[in-house]
Amino acid sequence: MSTAARAVTTPAAAATAATDPGDPGDRPVVVVGAGPIGLAAAAHLLDRGLRPLVLEAGDGPGHAVSGWGHVRLFSRWAEVIDPVAEKLLTARDPGWVRPDDTAYPTGAEWVEHWLRPLADTLGDRVRYGSRVTGVARAGRDLTVDADRAAQPFVVQVERADGGEERITARAVLDASGTTGTPSPLGANGLPALGERAAADRVVYGIPDLRDPAVRARYAGRTTAVVGSGASAFTVLAALAELAREAPGTRAVWILRRGLGTDTFGGGEADQLPARGALGLRARAAVEAGTATPLTGFRIAAVERAGDGTDRLVPVAEDGRRSEPVDSVVAVTGLRPDLSFLSEVRLGLDERLRAPVALAPLIDPNVHSCGTVYPHGAEELSHPEGDLYLVGMKSYGRAPTFLAMTGYEQVRSVAAELAGDREAARRVELVLPETGVCGGSGLFDEPAAVEGTGDGGEAAAGGCCGAPVTVGGPGGGSPARGGC
Structure with a gap:
């Protein structure tokens, strides 16, 4: 026209x-x-x-x-x-x-x-x-x-x-x-080298594991989860749940910072109990070995594994390399x-x-x-x-x-x-x-969030894009509380 x-x-x-x-x-x-x-x-x-x-x-x-x-x-x-x-x-x-x-x-x-x-x-x-x-x-x-x-x-x-x-x-x-407008994988705020070329394997925001086609993409495979907020907790908890049905489902959790007392949020002290429960479930995934943290890992590049597969290898600014992963979920902010x-x-x-x-x-x-x-x-x-x-x-x-x-x-x-x-x-x-x-x-349906130490079902925040809180995911994207 x-x-x-x-x-x-x-x-x-x-x-x-x-x-x-x-x-x-x-x-x-x-x-x-x-x-x-x-x-x-x-x-x-x-x-x-x-x-x-x-x-x-x-x-x-x-x-x-x-x-x-x-x-x-x-x-x-x-x-x-x-x-x-x-x-x-x-x-x-x-x-x-x-x-x-x-x-x-x-x-x-x-x-x-x-x-x-x-x-x-x-x-x-x-x-x-x-x-x-x-x-x-x-x-x-x-x-x-x-x-x-x-x-x-x-x-x-x-x-x-x-x-x-x-x-x-x-x-x-x-x-x-x-x-x-989700933020890219690169720790410097720019797309990591190779990030655009790997677009077929990188998802920004929280994947819908209720969808059978999406679920198949992660079941029995290794996924790099990049981010340290509640959206990352959501993905880690969801993959841990999937691992119960599909053995071999794992997450490599890539964080720019280290693990500390506040990494998983306020826990039972959080005045938004469902959010506290979510952090506890992410911690449980780490303790169970379903999620393996890579701390202080600032991504500079995403490379192909070069092993005859189409897997990816995130590479840090200091030269460290992740194990090969089948896909990347970026929950790096907006x-x-x-x-x-x-x-x-x-x-x-x-x-x-x-x-x-x-x-x-x-x-x-x-x-x-x-x-x-x-x-x-x-x-x-x-x-x-x-x-x-x-x-x-x-x-x-x-x-x-x-x-x-x-x-x-x-x-x-x-x-x-x-x-x-x-x-x-x-x-x-x-x-x-x-x-x-x-x-x-x-x-999933939120169970009781009082006494969240049992790892029961949790809910999280949500609004404009990645969800927002009290108020959704990354796109609006789920990393905030209410748009």
Whole structure:
């Protein structure tokens, strides 16, 4: 199809639509992403009398969450439902039944019983198949100062049918998450040498071992699991379970650090008991020999074994070589996609790629679980006014996030956009002391998590991509707590 045929308007008309200020009262607040935080943002904006427009690249709500739908959150239903969004949903859909607060949903259940009903309630305020490819100020590129703040935002969108359009907005909330951009295997942040060539053997995120074809890929074979967070625990525990049915199933667990007292999380002391149980199950896999740790192993390359098979050998920066493995599962974290924000002025920390005022609160070099405080519009602001990164994306490369944190973020931002500065700065969230470590959960049914030393079934965290915690996997990816 030609470019001319794909365009939704003529170039002149598109330019006019982009630069004409129009009636500011008619402009929507554009929310990028129809995940848990994006949909909650729309509900909060409506509650404040503002007009949201949610743009989702996927074909339904919670598209990224659906990618790790087999993973069980380590947060209960009570911790992943936003109260303002629930108020909207129950008012407009009397038939909706709130799930059991004490149960742990899977990603798929989160979508089915919460995100989809909420999105249906929002109706045409949510548009699917609408990928945001750029955000700018009308008639002003990144370099232009003159009258910049007075111009509306222009959001460039590519539709699923191939067409393009521009939407004029009064404000933009980017809740697109990070699950679509997993970090590579290389310890220096770059893809390891040979990583791309080995793409047929490398999986990013938590594989769904309920799928017979996927299960066959790991049964009776050796898998390198790269990562040290709750997503890695999930994979180790799942492979240990598979080993009971398929002898010879093993994991080589590759960690950049050593094994210490905190390697497996808070255990029975974790205020999110299911997450503590997950760490204990990973430890049990190591103690049983199902998982063999390679510590202080910073991957520089991935090579073919050269033994007549198609197995792989991870190679460390110090020259050490892993034993040959049949495949690699990378649960190495996530990073934000900032490419479509290149024409707006962001104030981001140079290390975490999180807003500069937020970064000191979430810096993993400084903070441990339980030390991140609730925050809102003030900490999320940028030099470009009325532009906010919310949800998992606001945390940049920091490995921790809670859905409850995201709900508090959008509550505050909606208040700020509505002019209620006092409410925007008020803290309305109390987090568990150890509630900031994100992670993804198991896909089996969670058993009792009290007294987790017996290695019983555990759940884990979950949101936008790899799951997020209280609030999913890596893609959104399961390594965080609630997107």
